[in-house]
Amino acid sequence: MKEVNPNAAPMVRIRGLRKSFGSHVVLDGIDFDVQPSQVVVVIGPSGSGKSTFLRCCNGLEKPEGGSVEICGRPLMQDGRMLPDHDLNALREEVGMVFQSFNLFPHLSVLDNVTLGPRKLRSLSRAEAEVEARALLEKVGLAHKASAMPASLSGGQKQRVAIARALAMKPRVMLFDEPTSALDPELVGEVLQVMKLLASEGMTMMVVTHEMDFAREVGDVVVVMDGGGIIEAGAPDVIFTNPSQERTRSFLQAVLTRT
Numbered sequence: 576m577k578e579v580n581p582n583a584a585p586m587v588r589i590r591g592l593r594k595s596f597g598s599h600v601v602l603d604g605i606d607f608d609v610q611p612s613q614v615v616v617v618i619g620p621s622g623s624g625k626s627t628f629l630r631c632c633n634g635l636e637k638p639e640g641g642s643v644e645i646c647g648r649p650l651m652q653d654g655r656m657l658p659d660h661d662l663n664a665l666r667e668e669v670g671m672v673f674q675s676f677n678l679f680p681h682l683s684v685l686d687n688v689t690l691g692p693r694k695l696r697s698l699s700r701a702e703a704e705v706e707a708r709a710l711l712e713k714v715g716l717a718h719k720a721s722a723m724p725a726s727l728s729g730g731q732k733q734r735v736a737i738a739r740a741l742a743m744k745p746r747v748m749l750f751d752e753p754t755s756a757l758d759p760e761l762v763g764e765v766l767q768v769m770k771l772l773a774s775e776g777m778t779m780m781v782v783t784h785e786m787d788f789a790r791e792v793g794d795v796v797v798v799m800d801g802g803g804i805i806e807a808g809a810p811d812v813i814f815t816n817p818s819q820e821r822t823r824s825f826l827q828a829v830l831t832r833t
């Protein structure tokens with residue numbers, strides 16, 4: 576477990592977060608802090624609001640109430656989002672990786688990674704390419720710089736998506752089921768890159784069904800159900816001695832399935 580400085584300001588501070596779709600309350604007043612360098616793994620049954628929670632943390636979903644702060648700066652307050660210009664600036668601090676990769680299909684791997692820094696960080700093509708090649712090296716794909724996304728495996732696409740998110744130099748990385756769309760034999764290569772980022776001190780929030788990853792890499796495991804966080808704690812506690820019966824039966828169901 577990483578040392579967490581109790582006096583450090585949280586990297587992500589969430590208070591009273593509420594989100595509904597129509598009459599369906601998905602997040603019912605969530606309070607949570609993510610400390611710098613922490614890896615928070617979010618687990619819970621299907622439909623428990625894990626993705627919605629993550630998406631609220633970078634403004635992809637607009638909540639009805641509550642606040643989210645990134646590095647002390649409000650992304651939303653009392654359910655009101657920042658104006659677009661400020662929201663976009665703050666979003667650059669929060670990288671997001673989706674289940675479905677979301678690469679630009681008409682751009683090469685290198686151009687996928689350089690686009691954001693050129694447009695939003697105002698880097699020259701040459702500067703952006705130097706950084707992008709280093710990131711592709713980090714995710715083990717330096718040799719695929721000129722390839723088109725369609726020629727890559729799912730695991731390779733996801734590693735490009737991670738490199739692309741990192742190219743914006745985020746302070747926090749959000750992963751929404753990054754391995755769920757992958758064939759089982761490709762899951763490991765993506766988890767490996769995520770483990771590397773964790774070991775380098777990246778602050779991460781990860782929604783995943785990969786319980787081994789939650790156990791090995793998570794500093795905190797958050798269990799969601801019924802519109803809220805039902806418990807949160809160190810993986811060894813959550814996995815061996817959860818305080819909630821709902822956590823126990825969820826884990827039992829998941830662990831017997833895998």
Ligand SMILES: Nc1ncnc2c1ncn2[C@@H]1O[C@H](COP(=O)(O)OP(=O)(O)OP(=O)(O)O)[C@@H](O)[C@H]1O
Nearest residue numbers: 596599601619620621622623624625626627628782
């Ligand atoms: N855009 C939307 N419009 C209407 N309902 C939505 C929308 N997005 C999510 N929901 C509903 O909100 C609830 C929570 O969805 P969410 O995707 O956050 O759950 P989850 O825990 O991530 O589920 P899963 O593990 O299956 O991905 C679900 O009942 C879902 O159907």
